[in-house]
Amino acid sequence: MLNRTTLARPYARAAFEAARDADTLSRWSEALELASEIAGTEEMHYLSGDPRMGGDRLLELITDIGGERFDESFTNFLKVVIMNGRLELLPEIAVQYEQYRREAEQRIRVEVYSAKPMDDKESGDLAERLKARFGREVDMHVEVDESLIGGAVIRAGDKVIDGSVRGRLEQLGRRINA
Template sequence: MAPSSSEVAERYSEALFDLALENGELDAVERDLLSLEKALANSEDLRRLIKSPVFDNDTKQAGLVAVLERAAASRTVLNFARLLSANGRASALPGIIAAFNRRLAKHRGRVAAEAISAKPLTDEQERDLRSRLEAAVGKTVELSTQVDPSLLGGLIVKVGSRMIDSSLRTKLNRLQQTLKEA
């Protein structure tokens, strides 16, 4: 049975993390992967290149290496991109980056959290939420925020595999379901 895409991402991210740790390049690799992640987010062509079976591994490698060289990426990340492409795993890159970031956060005693709110949080609200989350999980929290007006009010907070949904939309949906059952 072929390994799942998440298993592939975990294996490659572990190999890259171990190599970066051994060579003292964690910060450089983190920076390079962040740059590549942004390039993938901003370029439909780059996403299509790594995902499409129409392009052969050499073409994928040339495209990835060109992007990384333009960003002055480290030799470690350049070689990693070459290896991924040669092994036909370029399409796993977004998952590998996410898995690497989780590994790095764990190594540094941090946890990523995401807060989704109906309106932008004030700086004070962000600080308060971050400190409450840090007290709850016992680690430094790297908080990212998003705005989703469809929530109507309240928050959805995701920390690791846990999600706390205290949005007004969810509460109204539950009330509607309860009324239908009555």
């Protein structure tokens, strides 16, 4: 059985290409986010599993909720997703779509886990340093993790920069035990 990431990839790619060709990348981001939220509800999970609920009725229900935020192109995309029984993949499709979008826009998503809250100046300075390091615009998300003791851990794609006190203590412990 293929995993969710593999199953979602062709849909995410198709969504990205449709949005790019129509120059509506941000609109599709918003539509995918909303459609993912709708598809993720308990009610929608129940309805999509009901054999009496046909694909057309399911599509109509979702597009009624989405309203004007779903244009004709996005509605056609949703129809393909629903008719292929892949509605539950919408959250994964949205994640992968955003990866394609960031790549096309020369941006990178960076997760920062800081021991203490960062003020606007600190986060701005860090974003500028990361932009210089990665050569891309930075979409930075900051969370506080007091277990780090001090410093921060930065994750950007498959790169991890551990500048935390906890990380340094763990390194020291490994050296001592080696």
